[in-house]
Amino acid sequence: MAYLDIYILEVIQCASEGITSTGVELNGILVVYSKYRAARDGLSKTAKFRRRNIFHTDLKPxxxxxxxxxxxxxxxxxxxxxxxxxxxxxxxxxxxxxxxxxxxxxxxxxxxxxxxxxxxxxxLSQEEFERYRFERTAVVRERQKYGKYLWIPFYSSGEMPKEEMPPSE
CATH class of the missing domain: 3.40.50.150 (Vaccinia Virus protein VP39)
Incomplete structure:
Protein backbone atom coordinates (compact mmCIF):
# COMPACT_ATOMS: atom_id res chain seq x y z
CA MET A 1 0.00 0.00 0.00
CA ALA A 2 1.38 3.40 -0.90
CA TYR A 3 2.36 5.94 1.72
CA LEU A 4 -0.46 8.24 0.59
CA ASP A 5 -3.10 5.58 1.16
CA ILE A 6 -1.74 4.62 4.58
CA TYR A 7 -1.57 8.25 5.71
CA ILE A 8 -5.14 8.99 4.63
CA LEU A 9 -6.57 5.70 5.87
CA GLU A 10 -5.13 6.12 9.38
CA VAL A 11 -6.80 9.50 9.87
CA ILE A 12 -10.05 8.46 8.16
CA GLN A 13 -10.21 5.17 10.11
CA CYS A 14 -9.95 7.05 13.40
CA ALA A 15 -12.55 9.58 12.25
CA SER A 16 -14.95 6.82 11.21
CA GLU A 17 -14.77 5.50 14.77
CA GLY A 18 -15.73 8.92 16.13
CA ILE A 19 -12.22 10.03 17.06
CA THR A 20 -11.38 13.58 16.05
CA SER A 21 -8.21 13.23 13.98
CA THR A 22 -5.77 15.63 12.38
CA GLY A 23 -3.31 14.81 9.63
CA VAL A 24 -0.28 17.09 9.29
CA GLU A 25 1.55 17.03 5.95
CA LEU A 26 3.89 19.35 4.05
CA ASN A 27 2.86 18.16 0.59
CA GLY A 28 -0.08 20.35 -0.48
CA ILE A 29 -1.32 17.83 -3.05
CA LEU A 30 -1.59 15.14 -0.36
CA VAL A 31 -3.50 17.54 1.88
CA VAL A 32 -6.02 18.44 -0.86
CA TYR A 33 -6.53 14.79 -1.80
CA SER A 34 -6.90 13.81 1.87
CA LYS A 35 -9.55 16.48 2.41
CA TYR A 36 -11.38 15.22 -0.68
CA ARG A 37 -11.36 11.63 0.61
CA ALA A 38 -12.64 12.69 4.03
CA ALA A 39 -15.44 14.75 2.43
CA ARG A 40 -16.33 11.88 0.08
CA ASP A 41 -16.65 9.54 3.06
CA GLY A 42 -18.70 12.09 5.04
CA LEU A 43 -15.99 12.52 7.67
CA SER A 44 -14.81 16.08 7.09
CA LYS A 45 -16.07 17.16 10.54
CA THR A 46 -13.91 14.66 12.42
CA ALA A 47 -11.01 14.13 9.97
CA LYS A 48 -8.96 17.28 9.51
CA PHE A 49 -5.90 17.66 7.31
CA ARG A 50 -3.47 20.57 7.62
CA ARG A 51 -0.60 21.66 5.42
CA ARG A 52 2.06 22.26 8.05
CA ASN A 53 5.59 21.46 8.97
CA ILE A 54 5.52 18.95 11.83
CA PHE A 55 8.38 20.86 13.46
CA HIS A 56 6.13 23.95 13.70
CA THR A 57 3.03 22.09 14.93
CA ASP A 58 1.91 22.07 18.57
CA LEU A 59 1.66 18.41 19.61
CA LYS A 60 0.33 19.02 23.13
CA PRO A 61 -3.40 18.78 22.24
CA LEU A 124 8.09 9.08 34.79
CA SER A 125 10.79 7.03 36.44
CA GLN A 126 11.04 3.35 35.49
CA GLU A 127 9.30 2.36 38.75
CA GLU A 128 6.47 4.86 38.18
CA PHE A 129 6.13 3.66 34.60
CA GLU A 130 5.89 0.00 35.67
CA ARG A 131 3.19 0.93 38.21
CA TYR A 132 1.30 2.90 35.54
CA ARG A 133 1.55 0.01 33.07
CA PHE A 134 0.40 -2.49 35.72
CA GLU A 135 -2.62 -0.36 36.64
CA ARG A 136 -3.48 0.33 33.00
CA THR A 137 -3.29 -3.38 32.12
CA ALA A 138 -5.56 -4.20 35.06
CA VAL A 139 -8.12 -1.63 33.89
CA VAL A 140 -8.06 -2.99 30.34
CA ARG A 141 -8.57 -6.56 31.57
CA GLU A 142 -11.47 -5.59 33.82
CA ARG A 143 -13.15 -3.55 31.10
CA GLN A 144 -12.82 -6.46 28.68
CA LYS A 145 -14.59 -8.66 31.24
CA TYR A 146 -17.26 -6.26 32.48
CA GLY A 147 -17.67 -3.55 29.84
CA LYS A 148 -16.17 -0.17 29.08
CA TYR A 149 -18.26 1.73 31.63
CA LEU A 150 -16.77 -0.12 34.58
CA TRP A 151 -15.36 2.26 37.16
CA ILE A 152 -11.98 1.16 38.53
CA PRO A 153 -10.52 2.86 41.60
CA PHE A 154 -6.77 3.46 41.58
CA TYR A 155 -4.52 3.13 44.57
CA SER A 156 -4.70 6.63 45.99
CA SER A 157 -1.77 6.09 48.34
CA GLY A 158 0.50 5.37 45.40
CA GLU A 159 1.19 1.90 46.82
CA MET A 160 0.08 -1.32 45.20
CA PRO A 161 -0.60 -4.41 47.26
CA LYS A 162 2.63 -6.46 47.30
CA GLU A 163 1.00 -9.66 46.00
CA GLU A 164 -0.27 -7.84 42.90
CA MET A 165 2.89 -5.96 41.97
CA PRO A 166 4.53 -6.96 38.70
CA PRO A 167 7.81 -8.83 39.07
CA SER A 168 10.93 -6.65 39.03
CA GLU A 169 13.38 -7.26 36.24
Missing part, protein backbone atom coordinates in the same frame (compact mmCIF):
# COMPACT_ATOMS: atom_id res chain seq x y z
CA UNK A 62 -3.05 15.22 20.93
CA UNK A 63 -3.17 12.07 23.06
CA UNK A 64 -2.04 9.80 20.21
CA UNK A 65 0.36 10.49 17.36
CA UNK A 66 1.18 8.41 14.29
CA UNK A 67 4.32 9.31 12.36
CA UNK A 68 5.49 8.18 8.95
CA UNK A 69 9.06 9.44 9.00
CA UNK A 70 12.17 8.59 7.04
CA UNK A 71 14.82 6.63 8.93
CA UNK A 72 17.21 9.59 9.05
CA UNK A 73 14.41 11.85 10.35
CA UNK A 74 13.61 9.81 13.47
CA UNK A 75 16.50 11.19 15.54
CA UNK A 76 15.61 14.75 14.54
CA UNK A 77 11.99 14.12 15.60
CA UNK A 78 12.84 13.30 19.24
CA UNK A 79 13.03 16.90 20.55
CA UNK A 80 9.74 17.75 18.81
CA UNK A 81 8.00 14.59 20.02
CA UNK A 82 9.23 15.32 23.55
CA UNK A 83 6.84 18.29 23.61
CA UNK A 84 3.88 15.90 23.87
CA UNK A 85 2.03 15.40 27.13
CA UNK A 86 3.07 12.56 29.41
CA UNK A 87 0.99 9.47 28.66
CA UNK A 88 0.69 10.19 24.93
CA UNK A 89 0.81 7.12 22.68
CA UNK A 90 3.10 7.21 19.65
CA UNK A 91 2.99 4.86 16.68
CA UNK A 92 6.05 5.06 14.45
CA UNK A 93 5.53 3.41 11.07
CA UNK A 94 8.38 1.64 9.28
CA UNK A 95 11.24 2.96 11.42
CA UNK A 96 11.72 2.83 15.21
CA UNK A 97 12.77 5.76 17.33
CA UNK A 98 16.35 5.75 18.58
CA UNK A 99 16.80 4.73 22.22
CA UNK A 100 15.32 7.40 24.49
CA UNK A 101 14.35 7.17 28.17
CA UNK A 102 11.17 9.20 27.68
CA UNK A 103 9.71 6.88 25.03
CA UNK A 104 8.91 3.47 26.50
CA UNK A 105 8.63 0.77 23.86
CA UNK A 106 5.30 -1.02 24.31
CA UNK A 107 5.05 -3.24 21.23
CA UNK A 108 6.16 -3.91 17.69
CA UNK A 109 3.55 -4.98 15.16
CA UNK A 110 4.80 -6.51 11.92
CA UNK A 111 8.27 -6.38 10.43
CA UNK A 112 10.24 -4.55 7.76
CA UNK A 113 8.36 -1.87 5.83
CA UNK A 114 5.10 -3.02 7.45
CA UNK A 115 6.43 -2.56 10.99
CA UNK A 116 4.68 -0.31 13.48
CA UNK A 117 6.53 0.55 16.68
CA UNK A 118 4.29 1.49 19.60
CA UNK A 119 5.65 3.81 22.29
CA UNK A 120 4.32 5.53 25.35
CA UNK A 121 5.76 8.98 26.08
CA UNK A 122 6.37 9.12 29.79
CA UNK A 123 8.08 11.64 31.99
Missing amino acids: YNTAVIFGAENLMTDMLPKLSEMRSGTSLLACRFPLPECEQFKSVAQIGEGIDAVYVYLFMT
Whole structure:
Protein backbone atom coordinates (compact mmCIF):
# COMPACT_ATOMS: atom_id res chain seq x y z
CA MET A 1 0.00 0.00 0.00
CA ALA A 2 1.38 3.40 -0.90
CA TYR A 3 2.36 5.94 1.72
CA LEU A 4 -0.46 8.24 0.59
CA ASP A 5 -3.10 5.58 1.16
CA ILE A 6 -1.74 4.62 4.58
CA TYR A 7 -1.57 8.25 5.71
CA ILE A 8 -5.14 8.99 4.63
CA LEU A 9 -6.57 5.70 5.87
CA GLU A 10 -5.13 6.12 9.38
CA VAL A 11 -6.80 9.50 9.87
CA ILE A 12 -10.05 8.46 8.16
CA GLN A 13 -10.21 5.17 10.11
CA CYS A 14 -9.95 7.05 13.40
CA ALA A 15 -12.55 9.58 12.25
CA SER A 16 -14.95 6.82 11.21
CA GLU A 17 -14.77 5.50 14.77
CA GLY A 18 -15.73 8.92 16.13
CA ILE A 19 -12.22 10.03 17.06
CA THR A 20 -11.38 13.58 16.05
CA SER A 21 -8.21 13.23 13.98
CA THR A 22 -5.77 15.63 12.38
CA GLY A 23 -3.31 14.81 9.63
CA VAL A 24 -0.28 17.09 9.29
CA GLU A 25 1.55 17.03 5.95
CA LEU A 26 3.89 19.35 4.05
CA ASN A 27 2.86 18.16 0.59
CA GLY A 28 -0.08 20.35 -0.48
CA ILE A 29 -1.32 17.83 -3.05
CA LEU A 30 -1.59 15.14 -0.36
CA VAL A 31 -3.50 17.54 1.88
CA VAL A 32 -6.02 18.44 -0.86
CA TYR A 33 -6.53 14.79 -1.80
CA SER A 34 -6.90 13.81 1.87
CA LYS A 35 -9.55 16.48 2.41
CA TYR A 36 -11.38 15.22 -0.68
CA ARG A 37 -11.36 11.63 0.61
CA ALA A 38 -12.64 12.69 4.03
CA ALA A 39 -15.44 14.75 2.43
CA ARG A 40 -16.33 11.88 0.08
CA ASP A 41 -16.65 9.54 3.06
CA GLY A 42 -18.70 12.09 5.04
CA LEU A 43 -15.99 12.52 7.67
CA SER A 44 -14.81 16.08 7.09
CA LYS A 45 -16.07 17.16 10.54
CA THR A 46 -13.91 14.66 12.42
CA ALA A 47 -11.01 14.13 9.97
CA LYS A 48 -8.96 17.28 9.51
CA PHE A 49 -5.90 17.66 7.31
CA ARG A 50 -3.47 20.57 7.62
CA ARG A 51 -0.60 21.66 5.42
CA ARG A 52 2.06 22.26 8.05
CA ASN A 53 5.59 21.46 8.97
CA ILE A 54 5.52 18.95 11.83
CA PHE A 55 8.38 20.86 13.46
CA HIS A 56 6.13 23.95 13.70
CA THR A 57 3.03 22.09 14.93
CA ASP A 58 1.91 22.07 18.57
CA LEU A 59 1.66 18.41 19.61
CA LYS A 60 0.33 19.02 23.13
CA PRO A 61 -3.40 18.78 22.24
CA TYR A 62 -3.05 15.22 20.93
CA ASN A 63 -3.17 12.07 23.06
CA THR A 64 -2.04 9.80 20.21
CA ALA A 65 0.36 10.49 17.36
CA VAL A 66 1.18 8.41 14.29
CA ILE A 67 4.32 9.31 12.36
CA PHE A 68 5.49 8.18 8.95
CA GLY A 69 9.06 9.44 9.00
CA ALA A 70 12.17 8.59 7.04
CA GLU A 71 14.82 6.63 8.93
CA ASN A 72 17.21 9.59 9.05
CA LEU A 73 14.41 11.85 10.35
CA MET A 74 13.61 9.81 13.47
CA THR A 75 16.50 11.19 15.54
CA ASP A 76 15.61 14.75 14.54
CA MET A 77 11.99 14.12 15.60
CA LEU A 78 12.84 13.30 19.24
CA PRO A 79 13.03 16.90 20.55
CA LYS A 80 9.74 17.75 18.81
CA LEU A 81 8.00 14.59 20.02
CA SER A 82 9.23 15.32 23.55
CA GLU A 83 6.84 18.29 23.61
CA MET A 84 3.88 15.90 23.87
CA ARG A 85 2.03 15.40 27.13
CA SER A 86 3.07 12.56 29.41
CA GLY A 87 0.99 9.47 28.66
CA THR A 88 0.69 10.19 24.93
CA SER A 89 0.81 7.12 22.68
CA LEU A 90 3.10 7.21 19.65
CA LEU A 91 2.99 4.86 16.68
CA ALA A 92 6.05 5.06 14.45
CA CYS A 93 5.53 3.41 11.07
CA ARG A 94 8.38 1.64 9.28
CA PHE A 95 11.24 2.96 11.42
CA PRO A 96 11.72 2.83 15.21
CA LEU A 97 12.77 5.76 17.33
CA PRO A 98 16.35 5.75 18.58
CA GLU A 99 16.80 4.73 22.22
CA CYS A 100 15.32 7.40 24.49
CA GLU A 101 14.35 7.17 28.17
CA GLN A 102 11.17 9.20 27.68
CA PHE A 103 9.71 6.88 25.03
CA LYS A 104 8.91 3.47 26.50
CA SER A 105 8.63 0.77 23.86
CA VAL A 106 5.30 -1.02 24.31
CA ALA A 107 5.05 -3.24 21.23
CA GLN A 108 6.16 -3.91 17.69
CA ILE A 109 3.55 -4.98 15.16
CA GLY A 110 4.80 -6.51 11.92
CA GLU A 111 8.27 -6.38 10.43
CA GLY A 112 10.24 -4.55 7.76
CA ILE A 113 8.36 -1.87 5.83
CA ASP A 114 5.10 -3.02 7.45
CA ALA A 115 6.43 -2.56 10.99
CA VAL A 116 4.68 -0.31 13.48
CA TYR A 117 6.53 0.55 16.68
CA VAL A 118 4.29 1.49 19.60
CA TYR A 119 5.65 3.81 22.29
CA LEU A 120 4.32 5.53 25.35
CA PHE A 121 5.76 8.98 26.08
CA MET A 122 6.37 9.12 29.79
CA THR A 123 8.08 11.64 31.99
CA LEU A 124 8.09 9.08 34.79
CA SER A 125 10.79 7.03 36.44
CA GLN A 126 11.04 3.35 35.49
CA GLU A 127 9.30 2.36 38.75
CA GLU A 128 6.47 4.86 38.18
CA PHE A 129 6.13 3.66 34.60
CA GLU A 130 5.89 0.00 35.67
CA ARG A 131 3.19 0.93 38.21
CA TYR A 132 1.30 2.90 35.54
CA ARG A 133 1.55 0.01 33.07
CA PHE A 134 0.40 -2.49 35.72
CA GLU A 135 -2.62 -0.36 36.64
CA ARG A 136 -3.48 0.33 33.00
CA THR A 137 -3.29 -3.38 32.12
CA ALA A 138 -5.56 -4.20 35.06
CA VAL A 139 -8.12 -1.63 33.89
CA VAL A 140 -8.06 -2.99 30.34
CA ARG A 141 -8.57 -6.56 31.57
CA GLU A 142 -11.47 -5.59 33.82
CA ARG A 143 -13.15 -3.55 31.10
CA GLN A 144 -12.82 -6.46 28.68
CA LYS A 145 -14.59 -8.66 31.24
CA TYR A 146 -17.26 -6.26 32.48
CA GLY A 147 -17.67 -3.55 29.84
CA LYS A 148 -16.17 -0.17 29.08
CA TYR A 149 -18.26 1.73 31.63
CA LEU A 150 -16.77 -0.12 34.58
CA TRP A 151 -15.36 2.26 37.16
CA ILE A 152 -11.98 1.16 38.53
CA PRO A 153 -10.52 2.86 41.60
CA PHE A 154 -6.77 3.46 41.58
CA TYR A 155 -4.52 3.13 44.57
CA SER A 156 -4.70 6.63 45.99
CA SER A 157 -1.77 6.09 48.34
CA GLY A 158 0.50 5.37 45.40
CA GLU A 159 1.19 1.90 46.82
CA MET A 160 0.08 -1.32 45.20
CA PRO A 161 -0.60 -4.41 47.26
CA LYS A 162 2.63 -6.46 47.30
CA GLU A 163 1.00 -9.66 46.00
CA GLU A 164 -0.27 -7.84 42.90
CA MET A 165 2.89 -5.96 41.97
CA PRO A 166 4.53 -6.96 38.70
CA PRO A 167 7.81 -8.83 39.07
CA SER A 168 10.93 -6.65 39.03
CA GLU A 169 13.38 -7.26 36.24
